[in-house]
Amino acid sequence: MRNNFIYYPVLFCIFIVMLNFNSVTVAILSAGKSTRMQAKKSKLLFKLHGKPVVCHVTDACRNAGIKDIILIVGHNADEIKRATGNKFKYALQDPPLGTGHAVMCARDQLLKDYEGSVVILTGDAPFITPQVIQQLIQHHEENKAAATLLTTVFENPPPYGRVIRNRQGKVLRIVEDKDASESERAIKEVTTSHYCFDARQVLPLLDKISNHNAKQEYYLTDIVAILAKHKKKIVTLPVENPLLLVGINTRTDLQEAKKIK
Numbered sequence: 001m002r003n004n005f006i007y008y009p010v011l012f013c014i015f016i017v018m019l020n021f022n023s024v025t026v027a028i029l030s031a032g033k034s035t036r037m038q039a040k041k042s043k044l045l046f047k048l049h050g051k052p053v054v055c056h057v058t059d060a061c062r063n064a065g066i067k068d069i070i071l072i073v074g075h076n077a078d079e080i081k082r083a084t085g086n087k088f089k090y091a092l093q094d095p096p097l098g099t100g101h102a103v104m105c106a107r108d109q110l111l112k113d114y115e116g117s118v119v120i121l122t123g124d125a126p127f128i129t130p131q132v133i134q135q136l137i138q139h140h141e142e143n144k145a146a147a148t149l150l151t152t153v154f155e156n157p158p159p160y161g162r163v164i165r166n167r168q169g170k171v172l173r174i175v176e177d178k179d180a181s182e183s184e185r186a187i188k189e190v191t192t193s194h195y196c197f198d199a200r201q202v203l204p205l206l207d208k209i210s211n212h213n214a215k216q217e218y219y220l221t222d223i224v225a226i227l228a229k230h231k232k233k234i235v236t237l238p239v240e241n242p243l244l245l246v247g248i249n250t251r252t253d254l255q256e257a258k259k260i261k
Contacts, residue, residue: 118197
């Protein structure tokens with residue numbers, strides 16, 4: 001009898017968590033041209049452990065209890081839809097003008113009146129787990145943040161955005177590898193374009209992102225500096241195992257990923 005008093009509250013807590021996750025929208029960045037793969041098809045469609053890379057990400061979302069999933073697609077829209085079984089919502093980004101522009105497209109097409117939490121994931125990071133996604137959402141909502149970033153530390157960082165903090169540890173901005181100075185590239189803490197946003201606070205500010213950078217693209221990472229300037233709350237969630245967040249951009253990356261079980 002005593003076990004029942006323990007068992008039912010646990011079930012109730014699980015139900016509440018899943019209910020909250022059901023009210024979250026995930027937008028997956030899936031529109032890139034995949035030029036570094038040197039292939040006509042999208043890097044998201046290459047097979048990894050028996051299924052397309054992007055399907056590992058959508059499966060992780062569904063296994064986390066999230067039902068509202070948007071794939072932001074571009075020239076590869078038809079291929080992505082065939083690979084995923086046309087099971088999700090789709091926002092079109094054409095032409096692809098950067099990750100910030102991608103989220104603007106999702107906002108304008110599908111999230112105009114949305115007021116909940118929006119998780120942003122990349123379609124080329126297949127090792128993201130349901131548990132990490134759940135932790136990201138919980139950390140974001142517990143902290144009542146405008147934006148929550150997944151970060152990780154690499155001993156030798158790949159070309160990812162570096163996390164710039166002040167002396168108190170507060171996040172000030174993210175600088176992309178191509179725009180970073182030598183001292184900024186020496187920073188080992190990176191962000192991997194996995195976010196949770198408060199839609200009401202973040203989506204209206206996307207239009208303040210500019211393309212004054214080395215690639216002349218609208219970087220989603222720039223929203224961090226904009227939020228800091230507007231005194232919005234930014235928190236980070238460190239992920240101990242960087243392999244959970246790495247993206248597949250080249251054929252070498254794909255071959256290395258195939259070695260990971």
